[in-house]
Amino acid sequence: MVFFTTIRKNYSYMNIPKTNLPRVVIVGGGFAGISLARQLANKNIQVVLLDRHNYHTFQPLLYQVATGGLEPDSIAYPIRKVLKEIPNFHFRLAKVTDIEPENQIINADIGYLKYDYLVLATGSKTNFFGNKEMEKNAMVMKTVPQSLNLRSLILENFEQALLTSDINERNALMNFVIVGGGPTGVELAGALAEIKNGILPKDYPDLDIRQMQINLIQGSDRLLDAMCKKSSEKAEAFLEKLGVSIWKNLRVTNYDGYTATTNTGVTFETSTLVWAAGVMGNMPDGIDGEEIIGRSNRIRVNEYSQVVGYKNIFAIGDIALMETEAYPNGFPMMVQPAMQQGDALGKNIVRMVRNKEMVPFKFKYKGSMATVGRNKAVVDLPSFTFQGVFAWFVWMFIHLFYLIGARNRMVVFINWVYNYVRFDREARIIIRPYKKNKAIAEVE
Amino acid sequence: MVFFTTIRKNYSYMNIPKTNLPRVVIVGGGFAGISLARQLANKNIQVVLLDRHNYHTFQPLLYQVATGGLEPDSIAYPIRKVLKEIPNFHFRLAKVTDIEPENQIINADIGYLKYDYLVLATGSKTNFFGNKEMEKNAMVMKTVPQSLNLRSLILENFEQALLTSDINERNALMNFVIVGGGPTGVELAGALAEIKNGILPKDYPDLDIRQMQINLIQGSDRLLDAMCKKSSEKAEAFLEKLGVSIWKNLRVTNYDGYTATTNTGVTFETSTLVWAAGVMGNMPDGIDGEEIIGRSNRIRVNEYSQVVGYKNIFAIGDIALMETEAYPNGFPMMVQPAMQQGDALGKNIVRMVRNKEMVPFKFKYKGSMATVGRNKAVVDLPSFTFQGVFAWFVWMFIHLFYLIGARNRMVVFINWVYNYVRFDREARIIIRPYKKNKAIAEVE
Numbered sequence: 001m002v003f004f005t006t007i008r009k010n011y012s013y014m015n016i017p018k019t020n021l022p023r024v025v026i027v028g029g030g031f032a033g034i035s036l037a038r039q040l041a042n043k044n045i046q047v048v049l050l051d052r053h054n055y056h057t058f059q060p061l062l063y064q065v066a067t068g069g070l071e072p073d074s075i076a077y078p079i080r081k082v083l084k085e086i087p088n089f090h091f092r093l094a095k096v097t098d099i100e101p102e103n104q105i106i107n108a109d110i111g112y113l114k115y116d117y118l119v120l121a122t123g124s125k126t127n128f129f130g131n132k133e134m135e136k137n138a139m140v141m142k143t144v145p146q147s148l149n150l151r152s153l154i155l156e157n158f159e160q161a162l163l164t165s166d167i168n169e170r171n172a173l174m175n176f177v178i179v180g181g182g183p184t185g186v187e188l189a190g191a192l193a194e195i196k197n198g199i200l201p202k203d204y205p206d207l208d209i210r211q212m213q214i215n216l217i218q219g220s221d222r223l224l225d226a227m228c229k230k231s232s233e234k235a236e237a238f239l240e241k242l243g244v245s246i247w248k249n250l251r252v253t254n255y256d257g258y259t260a261t262t263n264t265g266v267t268f269e270t271s272t273l274v275w276a277a278g279v280m281g282n283m284p285d286g287i288d289g290e291e292i293i294g295r296s297n298r299i300r301v302n303e304y305s306q307v308v309g310y311k312n313i314f315a316i317g318d319i320a321l322m323e324t325e326a327y328p329n330g331f332p333m334m335v336q337p338a339m340q341q342g343d344a345l346g347k348n349i350v351r352m353v354r355n356k357e358m359v360p361f362k363f364k365y366k367g368s369m370a371t372v373g374r375n376k377a378v379v380d381l382p383s384f385t386f387q388g389v390f391a392w393f394v395w396m397f398i399h400l401f402y403l404i405g406a407r408n409r410m411v412v413f414i415n416w417v418y419n420y421v422r423f424d425r426e427a428r429i430i431i432r433p434y435k436k437n438k439a440i441a442e443v444e
Numbered sequence: 445m446v447f448f449t450t451i452r453k454n455y456s457y458m459n460i461p462k463t464n465l466p467r468v469v470i471v472g473g474g475f476a477g478i479s480l481a482r483q484l485a486n487k488n489i490q491v492v493l494l495d496r497h498n499y500h501t502f503q504p505l506l507y508q509v510a511t512g513g514l515e516p517d518s519i520a521y522p523i524r525k526v527l528k529e530i531p532n533f534h535f536r537l538a539k540v541t542d543i544e545p546e547n548q549i550i551n552a553d554i555g556y557l558k559y560d561y562l563v564l565a566t567g568s569k570t571n572f573f574g575n576k577e578m579e580k581n582a583m584v585m586k587t588v589p590q591s592l593n594l595r596s597l598i599l600e601n602f603e604q605a606l607l608t609s610d611i612n613e614r615n616a617l618m619n620f621v622i623v624g625g626g627p628t629g630v631e632l633a634g635a636l637a638e639i640k641n642g643i644l645p646k647d648y649p650d651l652d653i654r655q656m657q658i659n660l661i662q663g664s665d666r667l668l669d670a671m672c673k674k675s676s677e678k679a680e681a682f683l684e685k686l687g688v689s690i691w692k693n694l695r696v697t698n699y700d701g702y703t704a705t706t707n708t709g710v711t712f713e714t715s716t717l718v719w720a721a722g723v724m725g726n727m728p729d730g731i732d733g734e735e736i737i738g739r740s741n742r743i744r745v746n747e748y749s750q751v752v753g754y755k756n757i758f759a760i761g762d763i764a765l766m767e768t769e770a771y772p773n774g775f776p777m778m779v780q781p782a783m784q785q786g787d788a789l790g791k792n793i794v795r796m797v798r799n800k801e802m803v804p805f806k807f808k809y810k811g812s813m814a815t816v817g818r819n820k821a822v823v824d825l826p827s828f829t830f831q832g833v834f835a836w837f838v839w840m841f842i843h844l845f846y847l848i849g850a851r852n853r854m855v856v857f858i859n860w861v862y863n864y865v866r867f868d869r870e871a872r873i874i875i876r877p878y879k880k881n882k883a884i885a886e887v888e
Contacts, residue, residue, distance in 0.1 A: 015607050015650070054599060055873040071515040073871040080647040081870070090650065093603040093874075110607055144875055155498060159537040163459050163554055203524040206459070206534065407862045407870050411855055418851045426525070426851050427517040429499040430537075431588055432876065 032317030039346020483790020
């Protein structure tokens with residue numbers, strides 16, 4: 001049989017039908033890409049969306065997957081299903097390798113494709129600021145598989161801690177270091193603390209779970225430093241009440257898999273260091289030049305989301321760096337600008353196709369929030385701020401609202417109610433063991 | 445740091461506390477092992493359960509995980525949680541390597557352990573009857589990771605089918621061959637047919653899904669040949685109505701990854717062959733001798749579940765071969781005998797410890813069932829048999845009843861209602877790609 005070895009030559013053009021419609025190719029099925037695609041429905045435009053996963057990920061809840069509170073399918077949604085109502089829509093599971101702007105071609109592992117309009121919505125990835133040893137040894141939490149690896153490692157640590165009579169080893173196995181005091185770090189630390197208090201003592205009666213340490217390390221002088229001071233203080237108080245050790249003005253400089261060193265003399269012996277201290281644009285090849293690539297590896301775009309120097313290449317979401325007066329360093333890399341840019345660009349592409357004038361993008365900040373634990377959240381709205389039980393309900397309501405799919409909402413809601421009433425997290429199962437220092441999961 | 449390299453020497457005795465209580469070591473947390481452990485609660489017995497997974501798997505629903513209807517955590521349950529109410533209970537995540545009956549020691553990857561009573565409840569694994577090429581190329585569905593691999597492969601096939609213009613390749617990608625017409629094969633074939641009819645045409649409007657073929661191959665002259673004839677006939681009629689091609693009196697002799705050959709001239713070109721045509725005992729090393737190992741690699745036990753020749757080694761569930769007048773070849777390898785043997789042995793061990801006489805095991809057959817699709821199931825009870833909508837409700841009720849955990853029941857129930865009302869299966873996400881012919885999943 002030869003046909004499986006000759007696949008590639010048949011993959012030209014990715015089998016996307018040729019039509020007379022203008023073709024918009026979107027790279028990335030995150031919040032920006034999905035919002036954009038929806039705007040292009042029924043506008044006589046052919047929409048092609050490429051993503052390396054066949055699902056959209058609701059990243060704000062990844063930390064609950066990592067801590068056994070939710071399963072992946074509750075926060076992941078098949079992209080084909082989200083967008084199946086759009087006529088002339090085509091999804092392809094593909095890893096984009098590079099772009100040839102001069103030929104209006106995009107290359108991927110499954111072939112190449114001509115575009116009329118290209119939109120880069122490739123999002124962001126973890127930024128290790130060039131530290132390769134850190135990159136090799138730290139856990140991250142930007143994708144579903146990464147979050148599942150973290151879940152496996154946490155559980156494996158406790159299984160291993162049970163077995164050793166070496167006190168140093170046991171301490172390192174039960175010591176968790178989270179680097180980065182933004183929403184991700186705060187929410188993960190809070191969830192770990194709740195597991196420590198509610199679940200682990202029952203699961204591991206042979207272990208002295210009080211020895212478990214959760215260290216949250218922040219480089220600046222307060223947690224959640226993008227939020228207001230009151231929210232920061234309250235979040236710190238919540239975390240301290242849960243038993244999290246907060247380290248401020250401290251920067252982790254290296255981690256060899258066992259010892260984390262910092263810019264002061266402080267060190268941490270830990271088998272689990274989670275790096276949540278920075279993100280950077282997820283840049284495809286073929287985009288270069290200092291005038292294009294800006295801060296945090298993001299692509300400089302104008303107020304129409306056009307990549308500097310190109311009329312028909314756009315960037316939206318985390319990958320896009322739109323420098324405005326209010327946000328001279330670009331918008332924060334979060335869901336709101338991504339969705340709003342996707343919506344706005346969709347309307348602008350329709351205008352462009354119809355030879356109408358485009359409208360400049362205006363970002364409308366709606367607020368930000370973080371949850372620490374049961375009944376404990378902080379919410380900043382543009383006009384006021386509140387913390388505590390009500391903030392926690394608001395946080396839950398907003399997250400349920402933005403989840404895609406009625407079934408996902410129901411399942412997440414039931415899990416939350418169950419976890420709340422029973423102080424439980426039932427998805428603490430190790431489906432695929434995570435081999436530390438080996439980026440390979442054995443299949444059984 | 446050296447402590448991580450010197451772990452092993454600290455693992456002796458697996459850190460199980462020494463007490464004056466008799467120690468029962470159970471290998472395997474399936475239906476048999478869990479039922480047994482529960483019987484030993486509050487009986488002044490130390491119970492140690494070893495399993496290579498930290499969860500109990502509800503195997504009868506694995507096919508729904510493979511076809512995107514359910515997520516793993518709905519049918520998997522942390523063993524520590526199931527058994528946490530038992531005093532003097534210890535779980536260890538361990539792969540048992542061998543047994544030294546002469547020293548009353550069991551060896552595992554994490555150390556060794558002395559036992560007073562040893563119970564083997566290691567279940568069964570897929571039986572390829574020695575065909576190594578089949579084993580390398582066929583998909584199986586006995587564990588959660590295996591079922592997730594099958595899910596990934598099914599979805600990957602359709603993504604790939606979209607890309608090729610080679611008609612032979614496309615046909616092979618859309619051709620599914622299921623070998624084995626028992627409950628597993630029948631249920632998987634039915635679920636695939638429902639996906640074909642309800643979901644794929646919407647997800648892949650560019651593909652002609654009518655070309656998708658589902659072939660169910662049975663060696664004997666009827667499907668579900670352990671059930672009554674009426675149920676067989678009805679199951680076949682249901683499957684045919686759904687569009688499944690049924691092949692009877694046909695045996696697949698080999699599969700090289702592309703072509704399946706049979707004992708007649710018939711061949712199938714397929715990229716997905718699922719082998720559900722046989723199981724065999726999952727035998728630990730250190731058990732040998734013709735008088736002990738019987739049919740299907742099972743361990744011969746007497747009516748007290750004692751392994752032939754040993755007073756304090758027992759075997760229950762699929763691994764045990766208890767030859768009785770009614771079942772000269774042992775009980776069927778299914779849930780009922782496993783649970784009943786676990787219960788009975790638990791009571792007998794308590795009797796043994798208290799120097800009372802043990803009671804011989806009596807198997808009570810309660811019936812068997814299989815579901816083909818929505819409103820389509822077949823149920824055999826000892827006294828009568830029925831098929832269709834009512835059988836389907838009975839099937840669902842029984843499965844919900846035997847699922848462990850209130851949250852699992854709720855989540856499964858909601859998924860079933862949703863899937864029923866919406867003709868949907870939403871967990872069609874490829875979390876870890878399955879690389880065909882490479883038993884390694886890349887971690888991203």
